[in-house]
Structure formats: structure tokens, C-alpha cells
Amino acid sequence: MSRFVLALDQGTTSSRAILFDRDGSVAAVAQQEFPQHFPKPGWVEHDPAEIWESQLAAARGALGKAGASAADVAAIGITNQRETAVVWDRASGEPIHRAIVWQSRQTTPICDRLRAEGLEAHVRARTGLVIDAYFSATKVRFVLDAVPGAQQRAERGELAFGTVDAWLLHRLTKGAVHATESSNASRTMLYDIHACDWDPVLLDALRVPREMLPAVRASSGVFAETHPDWFGRPIPIAGIAGDQQAALFGQGCFEAGRAKNTYGTGCFLLQNTGSEPRASKTGLVTTIAWSVDGRVEYALEGSVFVAGAAVQWLRDGLRLVSEAAETEAAARSVSDSGGVYVVPAFVGLGAPYWDERARGTIVGITRGTTREHLIRATLEAIAFQTRDVVECMGLDAGLPLARLCVDGGACRNDFLMQLQADLLGVPVVRPGMLEVTAFGAAALAGLAAGFWRDRAELESVTGRGATRFDPALGADQRDALYAGWRRAVERSRDWETA
Numbered sequence: 001m002s003r004f005v006l007a008l009d010q011g012t013t014s015s016r017a018i019l020f021d022r023d024g025s026v027a028a029v030a031q032q033e034f035p036q037h038f039p040k041p042g043w044v045e046h047d048p049a050e051i052w053e054s055q056l057a058a059a060r061g062a063l064g065k066a067g068a069s070a071a072d073v074a075a076i077g078i079t080n081q082r083e084t085a086v087v088w089d090r091a092s093g094e095p096i097h098r099a100i101v102w103q104s105r106q107t108t109p110i111c112d113r114l115r116a117e118g119l120e121a122h123v124r125a126r127t128g129l130v131i132d133a134y135f136s137a138t139k140v141r142f143v144l145d146a147v148p149g150a151q152q153r154a155e156r157g158e159l160a161f162g163t164v165d166a167w168l169l170h171r172l173t174k175g176a177v178h179a180t181e182s183s184n185a186s187r188t189m190l191y192d193i194h195a196c197d198w199d200p201v202l203l204d205a206l207r208v209p210r211e212m213l214p215a216v217r218a219s220s221g222v223f224a225e226t227h228p229d230w231f232g233r234p235i236p237i238a239g240i241a242g243d244q245q246a247a248l249f250g251q252g253c254f255e256a257g258r259a260k261n262t263y264g265t266g267c268f269l270l271q272n273t274g275s276e277p278r279a280s281k282t283g284l285v286t287t288i289a290w291s292v293d294g295r296v297e298y299a300l301e302g303s304v305f306v307a308g309a310a311v312q313w314l315r316d317g318l319r320l321v322s323e324a325a326e327t328e329a330a331a332r333s334v335s336d337s338g339g340v341y342v343v344p345a346f347v348g349l350g351a352p353y354w355d356e357r358a359r360g361t362i363v364g365i366t367r368g369t370t371r372e373h374l375i376r377a378t379l380e381a382i383a384f385q386t387r388d389v390v391e392c393m394g395l396d397a398g399l400p401l402a403r404l405c406v407d408g409g410a411c412r413n414d415f416l417m418q419l420q421a422d423l424l425g426v427p428v429v430r431p432g433m434l435e436v437t438a439f440g441a442a443a444l445a446g447l448a449a450g451f452w453r454d455r456a457e458l459e460s461v462t463g464r465g466a467t468r469f470d471p472a473l474g475a476d477q478r479d480a481l482y483a484g485w486r487r488a489v490e491r492s493r494d495w496e497t498a
Contacts, residue, residue, distance in 0.1 A: 002072055003072045005077060006019055006077070008055055008078045010078070010080040017031075030059070032057045035047065035050060045100055047099070051164065052171045075237070075448065077240065077441030079241055079242065082187045083102035084101045085188075086162055093175050106133070111132060115131055119201075129189050129285050135188060137189035138206070140190075154212050162180060163188065169237060172226045173227055180240070181223075183289065184241070186288035196291075219245075222449075236448075237445070245270070247437040250438070252455075253270075254272070257397075259272070259404055261404055262408040263407070263416075272289055273299055278298065283351050285301050286300060300393050304386065304388075306346050307410060308410045311378065311379075311410065313344070318374075325413075336376070339484075341364055342374065345360050349492070351392065353493065355493050359495040363487075379413070387485075403428070404427070404429070407434055411434070421471045425471050427468050427469060429466050429467070431462055
């Protein structure tokens with residue numbers, strides 16, 4: 001009997017591989033970093049070959065650490081940086097251009113053209129997204145423009161496009177399968193999340209031939225088997241989801257209304273809205289959460305640009321701390337922030353403001369302001385930005401938030417998690433096992449392979465060893481602090497002139 005499920009967690013700066021046993025415990029982890037390429041200011045690219053090589057090395061490394069072979073692995077699950085776009089030659093399997101990363105702003109002029117053509121409402125209605133360089137569609141157009149003859153080759157069916165999951169699937173099968181799944185497809189800005197098919201209007205507007213596109217399959221199910229050259233014998237690839245959706249699944253947020261927040265460089269907050277997509281009127285995006293057992297489920301998503309990056313700024317920019325862990329003790333050493341608010345709009349403001357011209361602001365400073373007040377106010381800013389998104393989700397979805405599940409590096413800060421519970425007025429729950437993104441991919445694969453029976457069994461895994469933070473602040477205090485935050489945000493907005 002197989003002992004493990006192998007999760008391939010392909011991220012923006014590194015590729016990781018994690019082996020999970022039947023208890024959901026981590027048996028082995030391996031990680032390989034790979035280079036970042038910045039050809040021009042604001043441009044971010046990856047070499048697809050380096051993504052693949054690092055991911056293969058990580059997978060082999062995890063197996064080696066566990067003393068395991070392919071025979072010990074029931075299935076592989078893949079989770080990935082979502083909107084990054086790869087275009088490759090079908091015959092040779094070679095990329096024709098570097099991958100354009102989700103962070104890159106190099107396709108902004110293409111976005112401007114789409115807005116000028118009046119496509120904003122169509123994009124919102126069909127894809128649930130907004131026109132932005134963040135998503136994959138304009139990246140494909142950029143590559144087809146940048147590489148001589150690429151448009152003609154694409155129209156002849158010679159080129160393939162995929163997000164990173166599709167690229168890994170192509171390499172793992174040595175070109176036998178060109179497919180993605182619905183959560184990743186929903187991040188391309190080419191996919192109609194209602195019809196669950198590629199949208200002909202957007203394909204035409206961007207001149208992206210349908211022949212380039214991968215087949216869209218369920219998130220949990222056998223996609224293919226790995227080529228035996230990679231691990232000595234085939235392993236079923238049985239689950240795929242974009243990283244934030246995988247974290248939602250890994251947290252056990254299976255019911256409508258359940259939500260998770262990932263505290264990383266930024267914050268990504270997703271709320272399961274069930275089988276009906278909820279259109280946002282407040283600046284969130286509507287996305288597919290996953291498709292399992294013949295059913296598509298949806299989520300609302302709000303992205304905060306700067307969360308953990310604000311703590312890095314305290315460390316590297318202001319040098320107020322030597323490591324992030326110091327912020328907790330510093331924040332606890334004062335009873336409040338002394339009326340100081342930090343708005344970390346270093347690259348503008350994301351959801352729900354979407355203000356590219358906002359800039360970082362510190363307000364409320366007095367002669368009595370200390371280092372500790374600034375540190376505490378910076379942590380408070382992370383929690384306030386999360387409340388901004390939760391408020392929007394309440395208006396858009398109309399679903400009560402009973403608790404917030406959390407993951408990501410900054411969730412290890414107990415002060416921040418208690419503060420988050422206080423400012424939301426609902427419990428915050430941190431799982432005992434924090435590798436929830438990788439576990440989400442493993443869970444999708446393990447369900448398809450029969451490694452785990454059902455979602456109830458998965459919930460018993462995710463609930464084990466959880467820490468719960470219950471709100472301890474009165475509603476009046478909570479709302480007064482939040483009102484101050486909203487005033488501070490207004491001071492930061494529309495600061496940068498054109």
C-alpha cells in the first residue's frame with residue numbers, strides 16, 4: 001500500500017516538494033530556489049526550464065529524504081503561482097520566451113488598449129476579474145508580439161500556452177498531456193467562469209488562437225501519469241489547484257462562508273461562496289475555487305499588496321528590528337499605538353481601493369511616538385487591511401463569517417493573530433500544520449487516488465493541533481480603531497501625481 005502523497009508546490013521564488021503521510025503529517029520537504037529575471041524596470045520573468053529543473057530536483061530530493069521510491073507514492077498533487085504565463089513549441093517542448101510572472105507590469109499598455117475598446121464590463125461579467133497586467137491573457141499577447149512569427153505558428157497549432165501547472169504537467173508527461181484545471185483557468189482572464197469554457201470574445205480581442213489553449217479538467221482527478229524516466233516508474237498526477245485555492249482547500253474551507261487569509265508578502269483572502277459565483281461591487285474578484293466530483297465551487301478574493309513586506313521594511317528599510325520575530329515583543333511592550341497609523345501603500349493600494357497612486361503614509365505622530373509605537377502600528381495595518389477585505393466580502397457575498405482560518409509566515413505572530421480576531425470580532429484559527437497550500441494540492445490528489453476517503457477525513461487532519469484566537473475587544477473600541485484607519489487611508493490616496 002502506498003505510504004505518501006507528493007505535493008509539488010511551485011512558487012514565485014522557489015520550487016518545493018512535500019511528502020504527506022495518511023495522517024496528513026509532513027514526512028519530508030525539499031526546496032530549490034531559482035533565478036528571477038528583471039529585463040526592465042517593472043518587468044519580472046522566469047526561465048521555464050529553470051522552473052522545471054528546480055521542481056524535479058525538489059521532488060527527487062523529498063523522496064530521497066524520506067527513503068521513498070515512486071512505488072511509495074499514491075499520487076502527485078500540483079499547486080502553483082497562478083497567473084504566470086508560459087508559451088512553448090508543441091513539437092520540441094521548448095519555451096519560445098521566458099515566462100512572464102504574475103508580478104510583472106510589462107503588459108500594462110495592452111490592458112490600456114482593452115479598456116479603451118470598452119471590454120472592462122465584459123471581462124468582469126464573464127471572467128469575474130478586472131483588466132489588469134496581473135492576469136495571464138495579456139502576457140500571452142505580449143509573447144506572441146515579441147517573438148517573430150509566433151502569431152502565425154500559434155494559428156497553425158504549433159504553440160501551446162499554459163499557466164505553470166500546465167507547463168509542469170507537460171514536462172512530467174514528456175509532452176503527452178496539455179491540460180490545466182478550473183481554478184488556474186479562472187485566473188487567465190480568458191475563461192468564462194459561468195460557461196466553464198474559453199471566452200470567444202476575449203480570445204478574439206487578444207488574437208489568442210484557441211488551438212494554443214489547454215484542456216480544462218476537474219481539480220481532483222487523474223490527469224495523467226508521470227513519464228517513468230523521472231521517478232523510475234509512473235506516478236498518477238491526480239490533483240491541481242492554484243496556490244491560493246489550494247490553501248482554501250487545505251484549510252478545510254469546504255462550506256459557503258468559510259474563509260482563509262494567507263499572510264505572506266501580501267495578503268490573499270478567499271471566501272468560499274458555494275456553487276453560485278457572487279459578483280463583486282466593492283473591488284474584489286470572483287474566481288473558481290475548485291471543481292470536484294462534478295461540481296464547480298466559487299470564491300471571492302481580495303488581494304492586499306503589502307503585509308509581510310511591511311515587516312521587512314521595518315527590518316531592512318528603517319532598521320527598527322533585526323528580524324521579524326522581534327516585532328511581537330515590541331508591539332506588546334506598549335498598550336496601544338499611541339494614535340499612530342501606518343498605511344503601507346508602498347506600491348499603491350489593492351483591494352478594495354485599487355489606487356495605483358496611493359503611497360505609504362504615517363499619521364498621528366507626536367513627540368511621544370516611539371519605535372515600539374511604529375512597530376505596533378505596522379502590525380495593526382496588516383490586520384486593518386484584512387478587515388477592509390472582510391467588510392467587502394460581507395457586502396458582496398452576504399455570507400456571515402463565523403471564523404477566519406489563517407496561514408502564511410506572519411500568522412506565527414500571536415500578537416497579530418489576536419489583534420486580527422479583535423478587529424474582526426470573530427475567532428481566528430491557525431492550523432497546527434502550516435503547510436496548507438501544499439496539503440491542499442495533496443488532498444485533491446489523495447481524494448482522487450483513494451488515499452483519503454472524503455472531506456470529513458481531511459477536516460480531521462486540518463483541525464488537529466489548531467490554535468484559536470477569540471476576540472477580546474468590545475465592538476465600540478474595534479469600530480473606533482477602524483474608523484481611524486479609514487481616515488489614515490484617505491490621507492494616503494491619490495498622492496503620486498501622473
